Amino acid sequence: MAIENVYNKNSLKKVAEKAGVSIATVSRVINNSPNVNPETRIRIEKIVKDLKYTPNRVAKRLRNRNASGNLLGVLIPDIQNPFYIEVLRGIEDVAYKKKYALIVCNFSQDETKEKLYLDILQSESVDGLIAAPTHEHDQKVINVVKTGLPIVCVDRGLVDADVDVVLVDNRKGAFTAVDYLAKKGYKRIAYISGIPNLPSSRERELGYRDALDANSLPAYDELIRYGDSRHDSGVKLCDELLNLSKPPDAIFTGNNLITLGALETIHKKGLKIPDDVAIIGFDDMYWSISLNPPLTAVRQPAYEIGKCAAEQLISRITNPDRPTSNMILKTELMIRNSC
Amino acid sequence: MAIENVYNKNSLKKVAEKAGVSIATVSRVINNSPNVNPETRIRIEKIVKDLKYTPNRVAKRLRNRNASGNLLGVLIPDIQNPFYIEVLRGIEDVAYKKKYALIVCNFSQDETKEKLYLDILQSESVDGLIAAPTHEHDQKVINVVKTGLPIVCVDRGLVDADVDVVLVDNRKGAFTAVDYLAKKGYKRIAYISGIPNLPSSRERELGYRDALDANSLPAYDELIRYGDSRHDSGVKLCDELLNLSKPPDAIFTGNNLITLGALETIHKKGLKIPDDVAIIGFDDMYWSISLNPPLTAVRQPAYEIGKCAAEQLISRITNPDRPTSNMILKTELMIRNSC
DNA sequence: GTGAAAGCGCTAACAC
DNA sequence: GTGTTAGCGCTTTCAC
Numbered sequence: 001m002a003i004e005n006v007y008n009k010n011s012l013k014k015v016a017e018k019a020g021v022s023i024a025t026v027s028r029v030i031n032n033s034p035n036v037n038p039e040t041r042i043r044i045e046k047i048v049k050d051l052k053y054t055p056n057r058v059a060k061r062l063r064n065r066n067a068s069g070n071l072l073g074v075l076i077p078d079i080q081n082p083f084y085i086e087v088l089r090g091i092e093d094v095a096y097k098k099k100y101a102l103i104v105c106n107f108s109q110d111e112t113k114e115k116l117y118l119d120i121l122q123s124e125s126v127d128g129l130i131a132a133p134t135h136e137h138d139q140k141v142i143n144v145v146k147t148g149l150p151i152v153c154v155d156r157g158l159v160d161a162d163v164d165v166v167l168v169d170n171r172k173g174a175f176t177a178v179d180y181l182a183k184k185g186y187k188r189i190a191y192i193s194g195i196p197n198l199p200s201s202r203e204r205e206l207g208y209r210d211a212l213d214a215n216s217l218p219a220y221d222e223l224i225r226y227g228d229s230r231h232d233s234g235v236k237l238c239d240e241l242l243n244l245s246k247p248p249d250a251i252f253t254g255n256n257l258i259t260l261g262a263l264e265t266i267h268k269k270g271l272k273i274p275d276d277v278a279i280i281g282f283d284d285m286y287w288s289i290s291l292n293p294p295l296t297a298v299r300q301p302a303y304e305i306g307k308c309a310a311e312q313l314i315s316r317i318t319n320p321d322r323p324t325s326n327m328i329l330k331t332e333l334m335i336r337n338s339c
Numbered sequence: 340m341a342i343e344n345v346y347n348k349n350s351l352k353k354v355a356e357k358a359g360v361s362i363a364t365v366s367r368v369i370n371n372s373p374n375v376n377p378e379t380r381i382r383i384e385k386i387v388k389d390l391k392y393t394p395n396r397v398a399k400r401l402r403n404r405n406a407s408g409n410l411l412g413v414l415i416p417d418i419q420n421p422f423y424i425e426v427l428r429g430i431e432d433v434a435y436k437k438k439y440a441l442i443v444c445n446f447s448q449d450e451t452k453e454k455l456y457l458d459i460l461q462s463e464s465v466d467g468l469i470a471a472p473t474h475e476h477d478q479k480v481i482n483v484v485k486t487g488l489p490i491v492c493v494d495r496g497l498v499d500a501d502v503d504v505v506l507v508d509n510r511k512g513a514f515t516a517v518d519y520l521a522k523k524g525y526k527r528i529a530y531i532s533g534i535p536n537l538p539s540s541r542e543r544e545l546g547y548r549d550a551l552d553a554n555s556l557p558a559y560d561e562l563i564r565y566g567d568s569r570h571d572s573g574v575k576l577c578d579e580l581l582n583l584s585k586p587p588d589a590i591f592t593g594n595n596l597i598t599l600g601a602l603e604t605i606h607k608k609g610l611k612i613p614d615d616v617a618i619i620g621f622d623d624m625y626w627s628i629s630l631n632p633p634l635t636a637v638r639q640p641a642y643e644i645g646k647c648a649a650e651q652l653i654s655r656i657t658n659p660d661r662p663t664s665n666m667i668l669k670t671e672l673m674i675r676n677s678c
Numbered sequence: 679g680t681g682a683a684a685g686c687g688c689t690a691a692c693a694c
Numbered sequence: 695g696t697g698t699t700a701g702c703g704c705t706t707t708c709a710c
Contacts, residue, residue, distance in 0.1 A: 011703055022681045027705060037679055057462040058401045059703035062686050071463075079428060085418060092418070092445055096452065101459045104443040106431055113435065120440045123396040124410075231625065263629035286570065290602035292631030350687055361697045366689065376695055398687035401702050 010053040018051065019044050030055060057101075061125045072100045072313065073121035075114065075131035075141075078229070079106040082285050083256050083302050084132070087154060090306020091130055098314055100127070109195070109229070115140050122149065128313045130306075132156055135197045150316040152309045156199050157326070164316060166309045166327045170200045170282075173298045173331030174207025174252070175214075177280045180296075181250045181339055182215035186278060189217065190248035192237045192262060194229030194255050201229075204254055204282060223248055227258060234261020242269060242277065249277060250339060256283035263291065278339030294336035301329050349392040357390065358383050369394060396440075400464045411439045411652065412460035414453065414470035414480075417568070418445040421624050422595050422641050423471070426493060429645020430469055437653055439466070448534070448568070454479050461488065467652045469645075471495055474536045489655040491648045495538050496665070503655060505648045505666045509539045509621075512637045512670030513546025513591070514553075516619045519635075520589045520678055521554035525617060528556065529587035531576045531601060533568030533594050540568070543593055543621060562587055566597060573600020581608060581616065588616060589678060595622035602630065617678030633675035640668050 012023040012030075019026065021040065028036045029044045047053075061069035072095055076084045088104065095102055103124060105117035111134055118140055121129060128150035133141040136159045145151050145161045152164040181189050191208045194201040205224070212219050222244060227233030234257060241248055242265065253259040259281035263273075271277055273293055281288075284299035308327050316322060351362040351369075358365065360379065367375045368383045386392075400408035411434055415423045427443065434441055442463060444456035450473055457479055460468060467489035472480040475498045484490050484500045491503040520528050530547045533540040544563070551558050561583060566572030573596060580587055581604065592598040598620035602612075610616055612632055620627075623638035647666050655661060 012705095013703080023704080024681060024683095024706085025679085028680090031705080035679060040679080054458055054462055056401075056464075056703050057459065058397055058464050059686090060705080062395075062397045062401050062688090062702090063704045063706090065686075079424060079431070085424065089418060089445075096455075099455075101442055101444070101456070101463065103440060105440065106428075116435075116438075117440070119393055120396065123393055124440065125395075125397050260626040260629055264626070267629060267633070287599040287603070290599055290606060290631060291629055292633070294606070294631070351689095352687080362688080363690085363698075364696060367696090370689085374695055379695080395687050398702090399689080401686090401704090402688045402690090404702075 010051050011056065015044065015047055015051060015053050018047050065125055069125055069127050070100050071124065071126045072102050072310070073124070073126040073129040073131075074102050074104045075117060075121070075129065076104065076106045077109050077132050077134065078257075079104075079108075080231075081229075081256055083155075083283050083300065086302030087306035087309070090303040090308075091310040092306075094307050094310035094314070100314070109134065111140070114138075118144055122147070128152070128317045130154060130309050130313055133158055135195075136199050148320075150313060150320065152313045152316070154305055154309045162324050164309075164312045164324050164326075166305050166312065166329070167200070168300045168305070168329045168331050170203035170331075171207040171210065173300070174204040174282065175211045176207075176331065176333045177282065177296075177298045178208045178211035178252050179214060180333060180335075181252065181278065181280055182211060182217055184278075184339060186250035186339070187217060188220070188223060188246065188248045189250045189252060190223040190225070190241050191252045192234060192241070192254055192258050193224065193226045194233075194258060196226040198229070201226075201254055208252055227254075229255055229257060231257045231261040231264075234258035234263075235265050236261075238262035238265040239269075242266070242271070247277070250274075251277060251279045253279065253281045256281070256285065259283065259295065259297070263295075267292070274337070274339045280339050284334050288334065289336065291338075293338050295334075296336045296338045297334050299332045299334050301332075304329060349390050350395065354383065354386055354390060354392050358386050404464055408464055408466050409439050410463065410465045411441050411649070412463070412465040412468040412470075413441050413443045414456060414460070414468065415443065415445045416448050416471050416473065417596075418443075418447075419570075420568075420595055422494075422622050422639065425641030426645035426648070429642040429647075430649040431645075433646050433649035433653070439653070448473065450479070453477075457483055461486070467491070467656045469493060469648050469652055472497055474534075475538050487659075489652060489659060491652040491655070493644055493648045501663050503648075503651045503663050503665075505644050505651065505668070506539070507639045507644070507668045507670050509542035509670075510546040510549065512639070513543040513621065514550045515546075515670065515672045516621065516635075516637045517547045517550035517591050518553060519672060519674075520591065520617065520619055521550060521556055523617075523678060525589035525678070526556065527559070527562060527585065527587045528589045528591060529562040529564070529580050530591045531573060531580070531593055531597050532563065532565045533572075533597060535565040537568070540565075540593055547591060566593075568594055568596065570596045570600040570603075573597035573602075574604050575600075577601035577604040578608075581605070581610070586616070589613075590616060590618045592618065592620045595620070595624065598622065598634065598636070602634075606631070613676070613678045619678050623673050627673065628675065630677075632677050634673075635675045635677045636673050638671045638673050640671075643668060 107114040225237040281297040288295040446453040564576040620636040627634040
């Protein structure tokens with residue numbers, strides 16, 4: 001390797017030499033420790049500035065394993081899902097303010113990948129982790145919790161593990177949507193579910209059933225389809241639904257990506273929304289209004305979820321003994337023209 | 340701090356003790372170095388497995404500054420832009436295959452933030468960096484290039500710096516779009532530009548002008564608006580355009596987010612696409628077909644851009660002396676129904 | 679108020 | 695084929 005990365009030749013040692021003090025003193029100045037002569041401090045601070053010295057984060061992390069490395073891990077199931085992007089934005093804004101950097105790992109709902117990333121994250125000695133586990137019994141994440149690493153779960157909780165959780169009331173959100181549909185007079189309301197063993201999918205199904213019940217509508221098995229929370233799944237399951245001998249008059253889609261997929265199918269079939277079939281989605285997007293037609297949807301405060309999660313995490317890192325908490329945020333029905 | 344992060348008490352030392360050898364030998368086994376007795380190797384491998392030993396990435400990075408830390412930095416201007424998400428996916432897929440983790444930094448087109456992240460990335464001793472600089476004279480990135488850190492630029496090049504670049508032929512892409520519009524008979528074609536000092540914005544403007552020229556259409560100053568590459572900017576500038584005494588009959592939008600913003604305005608005004616005004620966008624999205632109406636757009640192979648960038652970067656890390664290269668990928672006009 | 683030194687986990691040069 | 699050791703940059707204990 002001929003090329004040498006010349007960056008950051010600066011080190012405590014360099015600064016110390018220039019200041020004629022020991023590295024310990026410089027370290028104290030950098031970390032605002034007490035017990036350093038005010039004059040020495042000023043002198044060193046000047047040199048630090050001149051040399052543009054910045055502490056080496058890697059060395060710092062190696063030294064103090066589990067704290068102050070200013071590095072957070074984020075484990076996301078699907079980066080194509082705009083919901084997680086918004087969550088990520090929320091996390092990022094808070095992290096930035098507190099000078100934390102983020103290692104973002106997108107495991108694409110692949111458990112092998114999830115495992116690898118979890119290992120990497122620990123091996124990188126992150127100070128804490130924000131994760132959306134594959135499901136509530138996700139042993140891989142639970143194991144990490146057991147190591148004592150501060151963790152906040154978003155979107156999905158964890159059974160048998162004492163962690164902070166930030167999510168929305170999925171059941172209620174789904175209820176609101178389906179109830180709205182029922183009150184509008186739709187009779188055969190279908191539900192396209194995301195991955196069925198996700199707590200959020202199940203909760204939404206419960207909300208869906210609650211609403212049917214509340215409106216004395218029967219729940220037809222053939223109108224409930226289970227997919228994998230992805231675009232393709234929305235395309236396919238919607239197609240199945242619309243090919244039924246008695247197709248639904250309205251569809252409640254279990255997430256963002258499914259909604260988009262379902263829309264694609266509906267358009268391909270040349271069906272009119274909402275006249276031929278109505279659609280209401282879980283998850284709103286900032287461009288939902290530009291969809292065809294403007295989409296009625298249950299909005300999750302995704303940005304806020306991320307923000308809260310990051311705040312919770314940082315608070316836990318600085319105060320590990322705080323009892324864990326569950327934050328349940330509210331959803332909001334965004335009424336537009338798709339039903 | 341009462342809680343102790345118990346993770347990874349494992350270390351070379353632990354394994355070495357258990358195997359009754361020195362840490363050097365264990366290190367050799369881990370790194371598949373030659374010169375180790377096959378039997379010893381097998382014995383150690385077993386212990387490694389039993390102990391679930393995984394090398395500490397932080398220590399490794401501290402030791403070998405500029406290589407083999409298996410960590411890459413990604414510097415992205417706007418994570419809300421689906422284009423960058425696709426790029427990120429491409430990067431991530433390649434990185435994962437080669438066991439690299441990613442530190443993803445979204446600077447939200449904020450130069451202060453960009454600077455901070457650049458510092459952090461270097462301070463983390465990443466092996467290499469994929470970046471979309473704010474503009475082609477981005478001194479902050481150029482400085483990093485000068486340190487010798489392997490860098491690949493995406494979407495935007497860098498003047499006066501010898502780096503690998505992966506992008507598309509923006510001028511040609513824009514030409515294709517506007518030429519298509521002109522051939523369709525539109526006479527007053529507007530252009531909503533992203534941040535004007537971005538090379539991509541300028542190239543797209545050139546392509547736009549080329550196409551007007553080629554079709555003997557005049558370029559009206561009032562029909563060219565410059566924004567900041569964001570959704571809001573699309574909303575606002577489109578509104579200005581449509582309030583003109585002689586409004587455009589077609590709009591060419593400079594990127595994803597601007598397109599979405601423009602659509603929002605057009606819908607708000609109750610205008611019909613393409614009858615009242617046509618629209619063609621730079622950047623395609625996988626859900627463009629579900630927009631109102633299905634959007635005609637210039638598709639950038641975003642995923643491939645990310646993929647190529649990551650491959651280029653890894654190749655440069657392993658072979659720093661390879662001459663730099665420019666990869667220019669092709670765009671594709673996705674014809675749907677918005678004009 | 680300051681310095682010397684140990685040690686975080688690892689690699690690589692060198693010795694045997 | 696294997697072991698010893700220095701050192702990456704940092705924090706922290708213990709002297710002074």
